[in-house]
Amino acid sequence: MSLEIVVVHPDLLGTYGDGGNGVVLAQRARWRGIAAELVDATSGVALPTGDLYCLGGGEDAAQTASAERLRAEGALERAVGRGAVVLAVCAGYQILGTSFAGSDGRVLSGLGLLDVRTVKGNGRRAVGELLAEPADGRLPLLTGFENHGGLTIRGPDAAPLAEVAAGVGNGDGTEGAVFGRVIGTYLHGPALARNPALADLLLSWATGRRLEPLEDAEEAALREERIAAARERRSRHRVRYELGSSS
Amino acid sequence: MSAGPLPVRTRAAVAATRAVNGLSRRARAGHGTVAGGRVGLALDPLLLERLAAGRLTALVSGTNGKTTTTRLLAVAIEGALGPAAINATGSNMPAGHVTALAAAPQGAPAVLEVDEGYLPRLVASLGPEVVVLLNLSRDQLDRTSEVRMVASKWRRALSASPATVPVANADDPLVAWAASGAANPVWVGAGLSWREDAVGCPSCEGRISFAAGEDGGWACACGFSRPPLDVRIDGDDVVLADGRRLRVALALPGRFNRANAVMAAAAAVAMGAGCEDAVRRIGEVDEVAGRFAVVGVAGCAARVMLAKNPAGWRELLDLVCPGERPVVVGINARVADGRDPSWLWDVPFERLRGRTVVATGERCRDLAVRLHYAEVPHRTVRDEVAAVRAAWMAGRATAATGPGARRAPPHAAATAEGPVDFIGNYTAFTDLMARATRTGA
Numbered sequence A: 001m002s003l004e005i006v007v008v009h010p011d012l013l014g015t016y017g018d019g020g021n022g023v024v025l026a027q028r029a030r031w032r033g034i035a036a037e038l039v040d041a042t043s044g045v046a047l048p049t050g051d052l053y054c055l056g057g058g059e060d061a062a063q064t065a066s067a068e069r070l071r072a073e074g075a076l077e078r079a080v081g082r083g084a085v086v087l088a089v090c091a092g093y094q095i096l097g098t099s100f101a102g103s104d105g106r107v108l109s110g111l112g113l114l115d116v117r118t119v120k121g122n123g124r125r126a127v128g129e130l131l132a133e134p135a136d137g138r139l140p141l142l143t144g145f146e147n148h149g150g151l152t153i154r155g156p157d158a159a160p161l162a163e164v165a166a167g168v169g170n171g172d173g174t175e176g177a178v179f180g181r182v183i184g185t186y187l188h189g190p191a192l193a194r195n196p197a198l199a200d201l202l203l204s205w206a207t208g209r210r211l212e213p214l215e216d217a218e219e220a221a222l223r224e225e226r227i228a229a230a231r232e233r234r235s236r237h238r239v240r241y242e243l244g245s246s247s
Numbered sequence B: 001m002s003a004g005p006l007p008v009r010t011r012a013a014v015a016a017t018r019a020v021n022g023l024s025r026r027a028r029a030g031h032g033t034v035a036g037g038r039v040g041l042a043l044d045p046l047l048l049e050r051l052a053a054g055r056l057t058a059l060v061s062g063t064n065g066k067t068t069t070t071r072l073l074a075v076a077i078e079g080a081l082g083p084a085a086i087n088a089t090g091s092n093m094p095a096g097h098v099t100a101l102a103a104a105p106q107g108a109p110a111v112l113e114v115d116e117g118y119l120p121r122l123v124a125s126l127g128p129e130v131v132v133l134l135n136l137s138r139d140q141l142d143r144t145s146e147v148r149m150v151a152s153k154w155r156r157a158l159s160a161s162p163a164t165v166p167v168a169n170a171d172d173p174l175v176a177w178a179a180s181g182a183a184n185p186v187w188v189g190a191g192l193s194w195r196e197d198a199v200g201c202p203s204c205e206g207r208i209s210f211a212a213g214e215d216g217g218w219a220c221a222c223g224f225s226r227p228p229l230d231v232r233i234d235g236d237d238v239v240l241a242d243g244r245r246l247r248v249a250l251a252l253p254g255r256f257n258r259a260n261a262v263m264a265a266a267a268a269v270a271m272g273a274g275c276e277d278a279v280r281r282i283g284e285v286d287e288v289a290g291r292f293a294v295v296g297v298a299g300c301a302a303r304v305m306l307a308k309n310p311a312g313w314r315e316l317l318d319l320v321c322p323g324e325r326p327v328v329v330g331i332n333a334r335v336a337d338g339r340d341p342s343w344l345w346d347v348p349f350e351r352l353r354g355r356t357v358v359a360t361g362e363r364c365r366d367l368a369v370r371l372h373y374a375e376v377p378h379r380t381v382r383d384e385v386a387a388v389r390a391a392w393m394a395g396r397a398t399a400a401t402g403p404g405a406r407r408a409p410p411h412a413a414a415t416a417e418g419p420v421d422f423i424g425n426y427t428a429f430t431d432l433m434a435r436a437t438r439t440g441a
């Protein structure tokens, strides 16, 4: 039996390269001898049944269209009810919440799979390296690139995925949200290419197996470089702030 | 605006533009393309409008192919209209346009490459005779250039400029949407290999369905569909609406350059050139701003190519695969490139399997991870010149000792010494070019 990995609506939520998360999951499964099937589920067809679902970032109009389609279909909620694993990034993360802000400021209903709601930010988009310390101490630092205008407010049923070490994330010092086997995050990069340990956590949830480690030398080199870049950016901001406030 | 003697203020601004550009060229501070234009615009904010007045003007815009199409169009009209003012180095914002026009004689036609975001403003202020609309797809991600928004701004600008004739790629639904607001568009079937940004209908938010095959057309349930074509490509031929066929013997490689060529030919005809003459002249262009040229890099030869976004990468991978040359891929992520290289995962690097591949550039580690998951064996060499050298040496070693070496005919050594292919994104390409020498090979 092969692991079914479904990339949800790549035609609508494929703007930020997040389709790569599906590729990373499928390859990391195959490299361990676990058969994996990667399915691109465009918005024109019924959402197939899968073990693992990936949602990515997208533009405002596409986000609205994807959310409406998923809400009307109900298939993702049913899959989660059956125990499927979900990783949702940026616009996809916002769709999984109870509500999010459309491009015209209208409040749109999400799928309610995460107890978060996203409102329009007041001003600048958060664009840049994002570094976060996971709440689950078994995971190493999370690194990625964020690019969003929304502020995401967690309700009591959504635990944060991580605490922000550099960047913006949800907007309150936390980054992402977790409920059961559903994870939402603002990390692009794609997230799982930069954070193979997070990919393996999702795979272990989906397979119920302990996974032997992979070599990951190139991932480690990339992580080292990006983590240093995020820290350097943060310390530059600090210096600027301190210079600014002393004058 | 009517043509006539330029006002004193404008003449002073033109003189300043030329002087500053002359200085910066002599000082090797830049290519003298933008600095002078900025000074000129500061002296006379209406300088661009005044310099364009009385000229036959074409603007060229789109995500991919702008620089090439601009050059092809300028070449295509040269027989009929004489040499054109052209911003050949890709300085595609107003300061670059001012520089191009200030350097050209009054009355010479103008062919200007225009940044997608600036196009509406320039259509409104210059009222060009022709606007060439190539394609629209995702570009630098962190610039929030949402392509559908760009398409609707184009549409508004063209609707408000009834004398402007858009020469538009009918195979791109976003471009068709933009141009269908104009009075008399010329529809060109130039093809569209990147459809990921085109499935959402710009007219009704429904879904566009594409017919199978490259030139099968497209339609939405709301009735918005590909307009009937005035000009299309069929293999190596340009086919006109009246059924006439013209063979295009193109020196530039690749399907995407055929698309650029047919767009340029249609625009040249709209500007008053003869079709046969335009097509013949276009065929003779063999490099544009260094792209596709073979250059020398530390004693090695490299054919250099520039790809700025996933659609451009896909086209260039089609061009270099199949093939046997070593491939060097260079990735930076400066502001001009877009600071998030996540788009690497939209590019089918899997096609490079079986080739000698070297990852280079400031973001070679992102690329190395992408190639790792694509199962493409590679080396990672951050410095671009060292990377070209490594690929060159590896190519020669393979040719000398590889499985085919013994069976290889005597002239195989020449193949082994042939150039490596270098594909870079914007600043990776320009960095390598700054360190390369032209070989003319």
Ligand SMILES: [Zn+2]
Binding pocket: B201, B202, B203, B204, B205, B206, B207, B220, B221, B222, B223, B224
């Ligand atoms: Zn429609």
